[in-house]
Amino acid sequence: MSGTEPGAPATYVFDGPTSLRGHPMNKLFMSLRDGTTRSEFLADEAAYCAAFELSEDQTSAVLARDWQAMLDLGGSIFYIYKLAMIDGLSMQYLGGVFTGMSEAEFRAAMQAGGRTDV
Known part of the structure; x- marks a missing residue:
């Protein structure tokens, strides 16, 4: 999955299907706005991913900080950035x-x- 639209080189399209695919992961990222939940995440990242019912691929991407994979798996750059800020x-x-x-x-x-x- 490249996430790019034919005819629009290097333009990543975040559309409805992408949003649905990434919803659990983006929900996790949005939860990181709060200091308490950031601490919970950092204490056990795998368990935190499981609580949000991330797919195996999404969990692997989050734990490995594979930014491109997170985007390809439906992550919104605006939400992914919340994880990047933790790092x-x-x-x-x-x-x-x-x-x-x-x-x-x-x-x-x-x-x-x-x-x-x-």
Whole structure:
């Protein structure tokens, strides 16, 4: 699953089916807004994933911090970012992961007005 729409290169489409597929995982990510639930998650990440009934693939992606897999499995970047923040990662870091750039390269590209390779 690439998540990209034909005719719109490098554009990830978060549509209804993607939202349904990722709903349990996105619900888990949204729960991380609260300090108490963040502590519960960090105390036993696998058990926390099980409580939200994530699929095996989703659980593996979350535990491995496989950001691209989370996106491919229906994660919304806005919700995935809540997990990245727990790990002290920036949105620019994730942007780099999703575009094949380093965090610094992604930041520089955005400051220069965006990517020119798409």
